[in-house]
Amino acid sequence: MPTPVTFSAPNDSYGIPVVEQANALRHQIRKGDFNLPTSGFAPGLVQGNIVILSKTWADDFLLFCQKNPVACPLLHVSLPGEPLMTPLGDDIDIRSDIPEYKIFRHGEFSQSMNDITSIWQNDFVTFVLGCSFSFEDALTKAGLTMRNIEEQVNVSMYKTTIPAHPSSHFHGNLVVSMRPFKPVDAIRAVQITTRLPKSHGAPIHLGDPSLIGIDDITKPDFGDSVTINSDEIPVFWACGVTPQLAIENAKPEIAITHAPGKMLVTDIANDHISLM
Amino acid sequence: MPTPVTFSAPNDSYGIPVVEQANALRHQIRKGDFNLPTSGFAPGLVQGNIVILSKTWADDFLLFCQKNPVACPLLHVSLPGEPLMTPLGDDIDIRSDIPEYKIFRHGEFSQSMNDITSIWQNDFVTFVLGCSFSFEDALTKAGLTMRNIEEQVNVSMYKTTIPAHPSSHFHGNLVVSMRPFKPVDAIRAVQITTRLPKSHGAPIHLGDPSLIGIDDITKPDFGDSVTINSDEIPVFWACGVTPQLAIENAKPEIAITHAPGKMLVTDIANDHISLM
Incomplete structure (x- = not known):
């Protein structure tokens, strides 16, 4: 897994490095000031689908991703309880840096949240999957x-x-x-x-x-x-x-995903996704 | 253009090098003993479409191929009058090693021949184009x-x-x-x-x-x-x-092609065609 800083990330048309835009956007999201679809923001950088599961369920889900790499291309899997997604960018806190989370309990949608710090568990494993953007x-x-x-x-x-x-x-x-x-x-x-x-x-x-x-x-x-x-x-x-369909069928006690279109914005350039 | 001898050409299921089969087939064709479609013979070796034109017309046709590389992928262009296709294989004589030739005069199909030695001109340029086999x-x-x-x-x-x-x-x-x-x-x-x-x-x-x-x-x-x-x-x-349609429209005094399906069998392995 390459570290983001080794990439010459693109500048936007004003010459502002897009990674700075990504970082600024994540901080806005973290403060609760941004709850829109992320498409078009930090253009040229990889955005990711998110699945968070407790360690008990994570190993089976990791195998599900391995068996279905076209639907579930793995960009990163965290250690249990680790909230920082360091290989994907500077200071990414998965508990707060997604505009909207969907909480599933026993396979059923339970609620939306803008910050999951209050329900974070020290056995949560985060999966970041590539997306079509x-x-x-x-x-x-x-x-x-x-x-x-x-x-x-x-x-x-x-x-x-x-x-x-x-x-x-x-x-x-x-x-x-x-x-x-x-x-x-x-x-x-x-x-x-x-x-x-x-x-x-x-x-x-x-x-x-x-x-x-x-x-x-x-x-x-x-x-x-x-x-x-x-x-x-x-x-x-x-x-x-x-x-999300597989989670509905598996019915884990708790599972957390991003809301559709409201993705994790990383510091990785799209041009480098083939290296991951 | 690689020389055929540098390729490790495939053996058939009996372990006989396929280039030997290709050479034997060309000699059979040369003797007039084979007038079938070449599909399936010398399996694993490149077969080619043939266009023969006098030098006067060849330069424009070369440009036609350059402009239409998907329809007309050039494997070899001979010197004027040169009957041996040395870069494509051992002892290939283009005057006799195709099972059936089609002769076009002024853009119209004139006759079929099994050997064009009698009408060979010392300004004939041979184009060998890749084929779908x-x-x-x-x-x-x-x-x-x-x-x-x-x-x-x-x-x-x-x-x-x-x-x-x-x-x-x-x-x-x-x-x-x-x-x-x-x-x-x-x-x-x-x-x-x-x-x-x-x-x-x-x-x-x-x-x-x-x-x-x-x-x-x-x-x-x-x-x-x-x-x-x-x-x-x-x-x-x-x-x-x-x-063949372009030749019908251009109406050169004489143009010679292979009969459909009756191709030039070369010594080049299909696996090496991406190197040509």
């Missing part, structure tokens, strides 16, 4: 347009009938995110995302949604619906929401 | 099944409405070959063929055939029709038949 950055640099960005909505996400590989109590079907592309851009998207295994890698399906159990493409299970033009095909990537 | 080999090794191989027919080829980049008198639309795959295999095929630019590289289209001007997928312009199952999508690669 990194490959969207790469696709944008290659000249492709993401419809969800164009229409300024959340990406469309769907439950599928493709089973994840189970690990003990953790099991369930894959969740996918969908972006429509012209076929030639879909091919280009396969090429580009293949190089980014820590950001869900290549698509797992394209074309007919019904083949993976999606009956109505206009009705996503998570996120928003986007326009699909007649000369486009839907392209489906495994999604970091997959663990 | 190399990527089919790679796809097979990856566990994918090609329907044309399964149904023991020629691959389906179609004229498209995608224009090739013109070079002087050489112009026309791209010809594509089509193989149906389940979407997950189509994605894998994109990944694998991307690595093989000298064998037409990645697909140029997938899904709806009408978007590239193919009105009836069951009626290929060249080759045979294959079954497309309901859970499959057609995947389209640029095809080495493209130059």
